[in-house]
Amino acid sequence: MLAIEPFAGGHGKIGARYQLVADNLSAHLKLDPKLSKRTVQERFTLLLDEFKQNDQAYRKKTGVAKNYEEHKQLLLDLSDRIRDVKAMKTDEKQKKKDKEDILQTQGAILRELAVKRRSKRDAATEESKQDSSSAPSTESAIVSGSTRDSSSGNYSGTSNRKNSKTAKAAQDGSLAAYLEQQVMSHHEDNALLEQQLKLMKQKGEEEALRWDREFAFKSKKLELAERK
Structure with a gap:
């Protein structure tokens, strides 16, 4: 995800980058059927949102990053x-x-x-x-x-x-x-x-x-x- 950076794609290129991430994950995990770009994008967004919420709550509580x-x-x-x-x-x-x-x-x-x-x-x-x-x-x-x-x-x-x-x-x-x-x-x-x-x-x-x-x-x- 860091190497391809689908979120950094310009107009009309974000979907193609997520598809590339999906293809790489499918090949690495040997999945059949392969992952879709929509599945990868939704899963990534969910993980990132959960992490942000937990991280912000921890920082507010302790004042430092763990x-x-x-x-x-x-x-x-x-x-x-x-x-x-x-x-x-x-x-x-x-x-x-x-x-x-x-x-x-x-x-x-x-x-x-x-x-x-x-x-x-x-x-x-x-x-x-x-x-x-x-x-x-x-x-x-x-x-x-x-x-x-x-x-x-x-x-x-x-x-x-x-x-x-x-x-x-x-x-x-x-x-x-x-x-x-x-x-x-x-x-x-x-x-x-x-x-x-x-x-x-x-x-x-x-x-x-x-x-x-x-x-x-x-x-x-x-x-x-x-x-x-």
């Missing part, structure tokens, strides 16, 4: 091993959950930033289109004004310069909007990086705490073994 016969010592070893396996499985599940939480958080951050960038990019594109559509009108006004002034023999250089400044201001406004968008994207990239670093730091602290707990658990187990 010297066991060989088969009961094996049950004690199996009980300790089962406890360790359960702790390992719980720890693995927690690590998997922590990893999934981090990935979900990062995914949410990336989606939010993508939506913001697209909205700002669309707004900048729309503003650029509006500026482009207003530029021909301004140029037409310049040409029209020049034509009218020329036909009347009174060309106005001041009006022409004013219209040119208006067109340039429209272009400058479009450029400013583009630069502002780039600056905001840079800030958002920095915010994402800071968030990722924060998550990595938190994960490192949780991992260190887990190792501390595991070390304390193993130290306590070793101390109990030495007392025996």
Whole structure:
């Protein structure tokens, strides 16, 4: 049982391990018909439960662990091993959950930033289109004004310069909007990086705490073994 450890099997493998134990016992004891995996599992569970109850009652009464016969010592070893396996499985599940939480958080951050960038990019594109559509009108006004002034023999250089400044201001406004968008994207990239670093730091602290707990658990187990 200790060599095969059916209780340590993953999903879908426990039954196969108990079947292997049953086959080994049947061959060793030369049983016919052979033992079934269900019989072995139920018998093992019953023996282990009875041992735990008696052992706990004895410890509560005396405060110390007693010297066991060989088969009961094996049950004690199996009980300790089962406890360790359960702790390992719980720890693995927690690590998997922590990893999934981090990935979900990062995914949410990336989606939010993508939506913001697209909205700002669309707004900048729309503003650029509006500026482009207003530029021909301004140029037409310049040409029209020049034509009218020329036909009347009174060309106005001041009006022409004013219209040119208006067109340039429209272009400058479009450029400013583009630069502002780039600056905001840079800030958002920095915010994402800071968030990722924060998550990595938190994960490192949780991992260190887990190792501390595991070390304390193993130290306590070793101390109990030495007392025996």
